Amino acid sequence: MAPGKLLWxxxxxxxxxxxxxxxxxxxIAHDPPRPSPSLQLAIRKAPDCALPADEAKEEPTLxxxxxxxxxxxxxxxxxxPTMDRVASLLADRVxxxxxxxxxxxxxxxxxxxxxxxxxxxxxxxxxRSWKLNELLRKKGRRVASHSQHxxxxxxxxxxxxxxxxxxxxxxxxxxxxxxxxxxxKSTDRFVHADTGPKRRWIGR
Numbered sequence: 001m002a003p004g005k006l007l008w009x010x011x012x013x014x015x016x017x018x019x020x021x022x023x024x025x026x027x028i029a030h031d032p033p034r035p036s037p038s039l040q041l042a043i044r045k046a047p048d049c050a051l052p053a054d055e056a057k058e059e060p061t062l063x064x065x066x067x068x069x070x071x072x073x074x075x076x077x078x079x080x081p082t083m084d085r086v087a088s089l090l091a092d093r094v095x096x097x098x099x100x101x102x103x104x105x106x107x108x109x110x111x112x113x114x115x116x117x118x119x120x121x122x123x124x125x126x127x128r129s130w131k132l133n134e135l136l137r138k139k140g141r142r143v144a145s146h147s148q149h150x151x152x153x154x155x156x157x158x159x160x161x162x163x164x165x166x167x168x169x170x171x172x173x174x175x176x177x178x179x180x181x182x183x184x185k186s187t188d189r190f191v192h193a194d195t196g197p198k199r200r201w202i203g204r
Contacts, residue, residue: 059077059078059079059080060077060078060117060118061075061076061077061117061118062076062077062078062110062113062114062117062118062119063075063076063109063113063116063117063118063119063120063121064076064118064119064120064121065081065089065109065121065123066120066121066122066123067089067090067123068122068123068124069093070093072089074089076109076110076113076121078110083100083101083103083106086101086106087099087100087101087127087152089123089126090123090126090127090155091126091127092127092128092129092131092132093125093132094129094131094132094135095129095131095132097127097129098127099127099151099152100152101126101127101152101153101155102152102153102195104178104195105153105154105155105193105194105195108171108174108176108193109121109155109157111174112159112167112170112171112174113159116159116161119159119160119161120159120160121157121158121159121160122157122158122159122160122190123155123156123157124156124157124158124190125149125154125155125156126149126152126154126155126156127149127150127152128143128147128149128150129150130150133147133149133150148179148194148195148196149194153178153194153195153196154179154192154193154194154195154196155192155193155194156190156191156192157190157191157193158189158190158191163184163189164182164183164184164189164190164191165182165184167182167191168180168182168191171191171193176193177198178193178194178195178196178197178198179192179193179194179195179196179197179198179199179200180192180193180194180199180200181200181201181202181203182202182203183202183203183204184202184203185203
């Protein structure tokens with residue numbers, strides 16, 4: 001026998017009588033099954049995944065709220081600031097004490113700022129403690145003995161670029177049903193808005 005045929009005979013002899021097992025079908029790659037028509041429709045209708053927080057579009061700024069006594073500034077948007085932050089911003093300027101402010105006051109500022117955004121709103125007075133209220137009365141300031149300020153239901157402010165009558169008219173146009181006074185002095189121009197009974201006056 002030729003050497004080459006002898007080598008092949010020697011290699012093949014041990015395999016004689018053995019059948020070659022088929023390759024397991026579970027290991028053969030198949031195309032993934034197509035989803036049912038109803039599942040395909042559900043996938044097409046599914047909402048897009050939310051963007052990561054750092055990629056989400058920032059909410060537009062309506063105004064910058066500035067406390068004229070402390071110089072502190074806070075951004076006003078559709079969801080900012082929180083009411084806790086508002087209470088801190090409008091704390092009593094003498095005692096630094098604070099109280100929860102009526103959310104309707106912040107809603108009013110948002111509505112006024114929305115048509116003028118972005119605008120500067122200067123906060124003249126917010127929460128007023130009994131001590132500060134009495135101090136102002138002794139100085140001859142016309143403040144009520146039971147002021148809405150002392151209950152966290154009033155804010156005095158001015159909007160950049162607007163006169164006191166213009167601010168009053170804008171508040172009226174917003175359908176304000178609480179107290180509304182305006183102070184047109186060039187040296188002390190501001191409006192007062194509170195959530196107490198409806199009444200109107202001109203400050204002197």
